[in-house]
Structure formats: C-alpha cells, structure tokens
Amino acid sequence: MSAMLDNSTDPQAACYNIAAVERDTGLSKDTLRVWERRYGFPKPRRDHHDERLYSLPDLEKLRLLRLLIDQGHRPGKIINRSTTELSQLISARAPEQSTPPEIAVIIEMLLLHDVDRFRNALLQALMKQGLLRFVTETVAGLNHWIGEAWLAGRVQVFDEHLYSEHIQNILRNAIIAQPGRGSGPRVLLTSLPGEKHRIGLLMVEAVLCAEGAACVALGTETPIIDIKDAVPAYRADVVALSFSSAIPQAAALAGLAELRTLLPEGIEVWGGGGALARARKTAPGVLLLRSFDDLRYALERWRVEHAMR
Amino acid sequence: MSAMLDNSTDPQAACYNIAAVERDTGLSKDTLRVWERRYGFPKPRRDHHDERLYSLPDLEKLRLLRLLIDQGHRPGKIINRSTTELSQLISARAPEQSTPPEIAVIIEMLLLHDVDRFRNALLQALMKQGLLRFVTETVAGLNHWIGEAWLAGRVQVFDEHLYSEHIQNILRNAIIAQPGRGSGPRVLLTSLPGEKHRIGLLMVEAVLCAEGAACVALGTETPIIDIKDAVPAYRADVVALSFSSAIPQAAALAGLAELRTLLPEGIEVWGGGGALARARKTAPGVLLLRSFDDLRYALERWRVEHAMR
DNA sequence: CGCGCTCATTTGTCTTGGACATATCTGGGA
DNA sequence: TCCCAGATATGTCCAAGACAAATGAGCGCG
Numbered sequence: 001m002s003a004m005l006d007n008s009t010d011p012q013a014a015c016y017n018i019a020a021v022e023r024d025t026g027l028s029k030d031t032l033r034v035w036e037r038r039y040g041f042p043k044p045r046r047d048h049h050d051e052r053l054y055s056l057p058d059l060e061k062l063r064l065l066r067l068l069i070d071q072g073h074r075p076g077k078i079i080n081r082s083t084t085e086l087s088q089l090i091s092a093r094a095p096e097q098s099t100p101p102e103i104a105v106i107i108e109m110l111l112l113h114d115v116d117r118f119r120n121a122l123l124q125a126l127m128k129q130g131l132l133r134f135v136t137e138t139v140a141g142l143n144h145w146i147g148e149a150w151l152a153g154r155v156q157v158f159d160e161h162l163y164s165e166h167i168q169n170i171l172r173n174a175i176i177a178q179p180g181r182g183s184g185p186r187v188l189l190t191s192l193p194g195e196k197h198r199i200g201l202l203m204v205e206a207v208l209c210a211e212g213a214a215c216v217a218l219g220t221e222t223p224i225i226d227i228k229d230a231v232p233a234y235r236a237d238v239v240a241l242s243f244s245s246a247i248p249q250a251a252a253l254a255g256l257a258e259l260r261t262l263l264p265e266g267i268e269v270w271g272g273g274g275a276l277a278r279a280r281k282t283a284p285g286v287l288l289l290r291s292f293d294d295l296r297y298a299l300e301r302w303r304v305e306h307a308m309r
Numbered sequence: 310m311s312a313m314l315d316n317s318t319d320p321q322a323a324c325y326n327i328a329a330v331e332r333d334t335g336l337s338k339d340t341l342r343v344w345e346r347r348y349g350f351p352k353p354r355r356d357h358h359d360e361r362l363y364s365l366p367d368l369e370k371l372r373l374l375r376l377l378i379d380q381g382h383r384p385g386k387i388i389n390r391s392t393t394e395l396s397q398l399i400s401a402r403a404p405e406q407s408t409p410p411e412i413a414v415i416i417e418m419l420l421l422h423d424v425d426r427f428r429n430a431l432l433q434a435l436m437k438q439g440l441l442r443f444v445t446e447t448v449a450g451l452n453h454w455i456g457e458a459w460l461a462g463r464v465q466v467f468d469e470h471l472y473s474e475h476i477q478n479i480l481r482n483a484i485i486a487q488p489g490r491g492s493g494p495r496v497l498l499t500s501l502p503g504e505k506h507r508i509g510l511l512m513v514e515a516v517l518c519a520e521g522a523a524c525v526a527l528g529t530e531t532p533i534i535d536i537k538d539a540v541p542a543y544r545a546d547v548v549a550l551s552f553s554s555a556i557p558q559a560a561a562l563a564g565l566a567e568l569r570t571l572l573p574e575g576i577e578v579w580g581g582g583g584a585l586a587r588a589r590k591t592a593p594g595v596l597l598l599r600s601f602d603d604l605r606y607a608l609e610r611w612r613v614e615h616a617m618r
Numbered sequence: 619c620g621c622g623c624t625c626a627t628t629t630g631t632c633t634t635g636g637a638c639a640t641a642t643c644t645g646g647g648a
Numbered sequence: 649t650c651c652c653a654g655a656t657a658t659g660t661c662c663a664a665g666a667c668a669a670a671t672g673a674g675c676g677c678g
Contacts, residue, residue, distance in 0.1 A: 023503060035629095157544075158542065162527055218474065234422050385657065
C-alpha cells in the first residue's frame with residue numbers, strides 16, 4: 001500500500017513521502033503540490049520513480065507555516081521566508097497580563113511537565129473554589145492563557161493536549177458527581193460540524209448541572225438534521241450550541257438560524273461561546289449567551305416562565 | 310475551504326461532495342475516483358462544474374463496502390452487488406451472538422433514549438464488575454454492538470453521540486479515582502493524526518491505571534514529531550498508540566515504524582486497536598497488542614525486565 | 619471615522635488519465 | 649503439505665488546468 005520508512009538511503013537525512021507530510025502537517029497533498037508549483041516551496045527531491053521525498057527541515061518549516069497561517073497570516077506572504085524568520089514571527093507577540101495565583105500555579109506545573117502536580121493543582125483549585133467558580137474563573141482563565149501562549153509559541157503541542165485531557169477528566173468527574181436534576185429545563189447540548197472544541201461544551205455542561213438543569217450532552221459536531229431528530233427523542237426543552245472563536249461569527253449565526261427554522265416554536269435555541277461573545281446582531285428566535293452569567297440568567301428566566309403554567 | 314452544508318438545493322436528496330464522502334467513509338478521494346473509473350461505482354451525478362455529488366444511498370453502500378473490505382473481502386468481488394446483498398453479507402458473518410444481560414440492559418436504555426437509566430445501568434455494571442472487567446467486557450462488547458447496529462441502521466447518530474459522551478464520563482471518572490502509580494512504566498498514550506476515536510484510548514488508559522502504570526494521556530491526533538518531543542519531556546518509558554478499525558492497517562504499521570525510528574532504543578513502542586487486531590506482519594522494534602490480555606502481559610514483561618536492573 | 623458594497627487577488631480543492639508499487643490470489647513443483 | 653513464481657487486483661502518486669470560496673483593497677455614503 002504505502003511506502004513508508006523512506007529513510008532507507010541516508011539515515012540522517014530522513015525522508016518523508018507526501019502522505020507522511022500530509023499527516024504530520026495537516027496540509028493536504030493537493031496543497032503541497034500546488035505550493036510547489038506556485039511558490040517553489042517546498043521543492044522535495046524525488047525517488048527513482050519521481051515521487052516526492054521531503055526533508056526534515058522542509059517538514060519543520062511547513063509546520064511553522066501551518067501555525068502562522070492558522071493565526072491569520074497569508075501563505076503567499078510568508079512562504080519564502082527563512083525558518084528562523086518564521087520562528088521570530090511566532091514569538092513576536094504581546095506578553096501576557098498578570099494572572100491570578102491559582103492559575104499561575106497550574107500553568108507552572110503544566111510547563112514543568114509535572115503531570116501529578118498539575119493534576120493536583122487543578123483538583124485543589126476545584127475543591128477550593130467549588131465547581132461554578134472553578135469553571136467560570138479558573139478554567140476560562142486557563143483557556144485564555146493557553147490560547148495566547150499557543151500563538152506566541154510558548155506552549156508545545158503536547159502541553160496543550162495534556163491540558164485538554166486533564167480538564168476533561170476533571171470536568172467530567174464533576175459532572176458525574178452532581179446530584180440528580182432539579183427543576184430546570186432539559187437542555188440538549190452539542191456543537192455543529194466543524195466545531196471540535198470540547199472544553200467549552202463541558203464547561204457549559206458543568207454549569208448547567210450545577211444549576212440543576214437536566215443536561216443531554218451529545219459531544220461535538222452533531223449534524224443539524226440529527227439535532228432536530230434528537231430533540232423529540234430526548235424530550236428536550238432547549239437546544240444549546242457552543243461556538244469557539246475558531247468559528248466565523250457569521251457561520252455560527254447561520255447555523256443557529258437554520259436550526260431555529262427546523263425546530264418547533266416551543267423549543268428554545270441558545271447559542272454561546274467565543275465566536276458569539278462580541279456579536280452585535282442576533283438571530284431571530286435565538287438567545288445569545290455572551291457570558292456564563294447570561295447562561296444562568298437564561299436558566300432562571302426559563303424557570304420563572306415555566307413555573308406559571 | 311470546506312463546504313459543510315452541501316444539501317442546500319434539495320433537502321430530501323442530500324448531496325455530498327467528494328471531501329464529505331472521504332470524511333464519512335474513510336475512503337480516500339483517489340480511491341473513490343479510481344473505483345468509479347474501474348468498476349463504474351459509485352457513479353455520482355455532477356454539479357454545474359462537473360464536480361461529483363454523491364447521493365445518500367451511495368454513501369451508505371460505500372460504508373458497507375468499507376466494512377466488508379476491512380473484514381477481508383476484496384473490493385472487485387463485492388462492489389457491484391446491491392446494498393441489500395451487502396447487508397446480508399454483513400449480518401451473515403456475525404450471527405448476532407447472544408449479548409450478556411449487562412450489555413443488553415444498557416443497550417435497551419440507550420435505544421429508549423432514557424438518559425438517566427442509561428447512565429445508571431452503566432454505573433451499575435461498573436460497580437458490579439470492577440473497572441477491569443467493565444472495560445474489557447462490557448465497554449468492548451458495547452462498542453462492537455454499536456458498530457454493528459449502526460451499520461444495520463438500528464442506531465441513530467445522536468444515540469451514538471450520547472453513548473460516546475457517557476462512556477467518556479464514566480471512564481474518565483474511573484481514571485481519576487484510581488490511586489497513584491505503582492511500579493509500572495510511564496506510558497505515553499495517544500493516537501496519530503486521522504485517528505479520532507477516543508473511547509479506545511480511554512479504555513487503554515483505564516486498564517493501565519488499574520494495573521498500576523503511570524499514564525500520560527495526550528488525547529487523540531498527536532503529530533508524530535510532537536510525540537517524539539513529548540517523550541523526554543514527560544520521561545516516558547513506553548509510547549502506546551491506538552488505531553481503530555477505521556484506519557488502514559498499512560497506515561497504522563507505517564506510523565508505528567516511523568515513530569520507532571524517531572525514538573531512542575530504550576523507549577518501547579506499543580501499538581493496538583481494531584486496525585491491528587488481525588495484523589499478520591509486525592513492524593521491527595514495535596510491540597503489537599492484539600487484545601487487552603496482550604496489554605497486561607506486556608506490562609508484566611516490562612516489570613520483570615526492568616526489576617532486574 | 620466607521621460601515622457596507624464591489625471588484626481583484628489569493629488560495630485550496632477538484633478534475634482527468636496514466637503509471638506503477640505492493641498486496642493478494644493462483645497454479646505448479648518439491 | 650508447503651513454498652515459490654507469476655498473474656492479477658488494488659491503492660497511491662503525478663501532471664497541469666480550472667474554478668470557487670475566502671480574503672483584501674478600493675470606494676462611496678452616512
């Protein structure tokens with residue numbers, strides 16, 4: 001099938017075929033070929049059958065390019081700069097602001113790669129603050145810090161992975177530990193295809209559970225049509241969608257509007273997350289939640305309105 | 310970039326572009342095109358610019374084909390049979406062996422969309438069986454059942470989403486509850502880009518924790534180079550990768566081999582999961598784990614070998 | 619000065635048909 | 649029965665062209 005292990009000729013100049021580069025950089029084969037055609041980079045050497053063999057330096061530069069493009073740079077503007085220039089571009093970012101001590105401790109342990117103490121620092125913050133404050137202050141602050149540090153290149157990929165896993169462990173643990181539902185609505189909670197961020201979703205779930213709502217969490221990336229079918233199946237009163245700031249605001253609003261048209265009048269649609277935090281406009285029939293306080297108000301409002309009936 | 314909602318024209322005859330089919334079936338664009346050229350299937354209609362638009366029935370048949378091919382059938386032999394014939398081939402293979410009562414109860418609650426009882430049934434099975442048996446018997450059995458039922462259309466998308474979320478909640482809860490590490494190796498646990506299945510990874514993590522190993526979980530889709538950098542940072546002794554059956558076996562072996570060349574001799578590389586469960590060949594310097602028993606055996610062997618030094 | 623519109627450019631994805639390496643099957647000989 | 653060689657099946661790669669979606673620039677208007 002695939003010819004991997006391409007460093008058969010020269011052990012120190014390991015070679016990667018186009019499939020390996022696609023996997024390691026996230027750039028599609030088509031993109032790699034069209035960059036070579038248009039910009040002259042990367043220009044890999046070829047094996048005996050004219051198939052591309054990328055060098056390790058090329059692979060590293062491609063990963064830097066990918067990072068910068070994700071941050072908003074245009075490929076054509078940066079592709080012909082040197083690797084060192086690209087590194088400087090990454091580290092040239094505004095320094096962080098003062099962080100509260102709880103957050104600073106957690107970050108320190110993460111950067112020291114001390115897994116056990118990192119876990120304990122998180123658990124300690126949770127115990128000290130309680131679930132609600134932990135989520136709305138500490139986790140939100142950590143997310144923000146990690147996002148900034150990631151852009152500045154001060155955090156490595158695996159640090160972010162480890163962070164995400166442990167936050168998930170702790171939030172899911174807290175969610176399970178919640179007592180049964182109270183008087184709130186049944187909230188169907190998920191995100192639309194393209195939105196892969198799970199932590200925001202779990203934060204909302206934790207807050208909802210802590211406030212006594214019954215949460216039906218479907219994880220990320222549920223197609224709209226399946227959300228429509230899930231609402232009657234689980235007898236949901238509200239559908240809540242999360243949009244991270246990776247999603248364009250217009251796309252988030254469009255998704256909410258489309259879902260709104262598919263659902264009956266009595267079902268409420270809520271939207272929140274980074275993409276909508278600064279939204280001016282709203283969608284008709286959709287409730288935008290710009291903060292966790294908004295979320296709690298919305299819950300309270302729902303309770304008041306439905307207690308009368 | 311990515312065309313998400315493709316069913317803009319006709320709601321009932323939803324259309325999928327080639328990228329969506331690749332994502333949903335795991336068959337590469339190249340494969341889809343070459344099948345059309347060679348076998349005449351699938352033969353999608355084209356949009357105004359001659360781009361392929363696959364129908365939902367085609368997509369479903371492609372999924373069946375993918376499953377049968379993974380089971381050992383040859384594409385050329387089955388590609389021109391009808392969808393019903395293919396379904397029969399699938400159900401003929403697995404005579405729906407009797408499911409144990411623990412599993413049957415859980416499945417029943419899932420299909421009834423009774424979230425609370427579903428959760429309770431899972432928790433009860435965990436309490437009754439203990440973590441190890443729960444993971445290796447109940448969760449493994451449920452995964453298998455869900456996979457089969459999904460192909461047979463007996464399970465809806467949102468059922469699967471809900472299932473995945475709750476299994477994650479419970480496994481992560483169990484993982485956190487484990488006492489500190491024992492005498493085992495530090496195992497770095499993750500999957501390669503393209504492998505999005507989290508449950509298998511969590512199952513492994515649960516077993517490792519239960520057996521006293523120190524687990525450093527990085528979640529899914531860690532690029533190989535970042536795995537290489539993570540090993541010294543976390544002082545890992547072993548890197549374990551999980552490959553679900555959605556991944557081609559060759560790709561899994563190639564990834565393992567590449568990682569092997571990047572890591573120093575002293576670091577072990579383990580691979581497991583559905584993609585490798587039936588692998589005949591292995592990769593040099595890589596330990597293939599074809600079952601959870603293999604995993605426990607590997608742990609034991611590591612302990613013996615490293616106790617002597 | 620900000621806002622929205624239009625037009626130009628950039629950039630990623632899709633197209634075709636050919637080529638070939640590797641996996642798998644088949645048949646023959648020890 | 650086992651193993652090897654040749655035939656077949658199958659997936660991946662290549663080339664250059666085309667175009668649509670995303671982005672940026674220019675411009676008029678309140």
